[in-house]
Amino acid sequence: MNSPTPDALLGPAEVRELAGALGxxxxxxxxxxxxxxxxxxxxxxxxxxxxxxxVVVEVGPGLGSLTLALLEAADRVVAVEIDDVLAGALPATVTARMPARADRFALVHSDAMQVTELPGPGPTALVANLPYNVAVPVLLHMLDTFPTIERTLVMVQAEVADRLAADPGSKVYGVPSVKANWYAEVKRAGSIGRNVFWPAPNVDSGLVALTRRAEPVATTASRREVFAVVDAAFAQRRKTLRAALAGWAGSPVAAEAALVAAGVSPQARGESLTVEEFARIAENRDAGNAAENKEPVQP
Known part of the structure; x- marks a missing residue:
């Protein structure tokens, strides 16, 4: 690992001074x-x-606090920033505070949700303090768009961290939990106090670690097809899957047939299912269609 440069990182005074200079x-x-x-x-x-x-990709680098720490440790850092002023200033901050590593840094001035390619080699890690209002969609977009990302550590609102890392059966298990698990093994990796931010947020923060699955979910259904089942199941999470998936399948009868064919109880609820079970339901949509058309369901 590269030797840390004590004066290179940003402290409270440097952050406020830099922000003030940039307005x-x-x-x-x-x-x-x-x-x-x-x-x-x-x-x-x-x-x-x-x-x-x-090769680390960072989303929402802001003034560069985490960017500089990443540059101390990684071979390359690519930062994606949507804000015009922050994007314009960050390369100069890197050059001024860590000149020996500046050639290892690249900036992409864009909305992370619109990014489909990055300069240089494919990223191997995603490390970011994600903007809390778009954390989950940005995380899922990056994991889907850049399959070379093997490891991820993101800082998000504590409540979101709990949802992402939740197991089936948990009260907070839901759409983010299932979709994140489609790509990776997910776990909580710590908490962050409010006093390390400026301004201090009104919520607690948490770290979530994701390790890309060595083998993708074994299914003939596409990601889009599986996610459609997940969205439908949790849109009415108090209902049984037979009722919640009626719109997705075409009718309660078709939903029940698809569930039975997938080996899932029609009386179950979405919060009890693994991502593999959602995938099996997606695979068996044709069984539901056959039932709807009053055709015999093939075993």
Whole structure:
């Protein structure tokens, strides 16, 4: 690992000074809360297990607090920033504070949800303090768009972290839990206090670690088909799957037939199912169609 440069990282005074020079005020609209503690960003990098040969993509780098810590440890860092002022300033901040590593840094000025390619080699890791208002869709988009991402560590609102890492049967298990598990093994990786941010958020933060599945979910259904079942199941989470999936399948009768063919109880609810079970339901939609058309269902 590259030797840390004590004066390179941003502390509270440096963050506020840089923000003041740029005329930047963090906005709720973009979920901006800047990390002002160097120990916290180094802890994030350690928890992420960033290696010397990693190509790390960071979403929402802001003023560069985490970016600089990532550059200490990784081979390359690509930051995706939507804000015009922040995107314009970050390369100069990197050059000024870590000149020996500046050629290892690249900036993509874009909405992360619109990014489909990145400069240089494919990213091997995603490490980010994600804007809380778009954290889940951004995470899922990046995992889907860049299959080379093997390891992910994101800081999100604590409640969202709990949902992402929840197991079937948990009260907070839902759409984010299932969809994240489609791509990766997911676990909680720690908590972050409010006082390390400027401005301090009104919610607690949590770290979530995701390790790409060694083998994808074994199914003949596409990701889109499986996710359609997941969305339908949790749209009416108090209902049984027979009722919740009626719209997806065409009728309650068709939903029941698809569920039975998938080996899932029609009386079950979405929060009890694994991603593999959702995939089996998606595979058996034709069984539901056959029942709807009053044709015999093939075993």
């Amino acid at each position: 930047v005020r963090p906005t709720k609209q973009r979920g901006q809360n800047f990390v002002i503690d160097a120990n916290t960003v180094r802890r994030i990098v350690r928890t992420a297990g960033v290696r010397e040969d990693d």
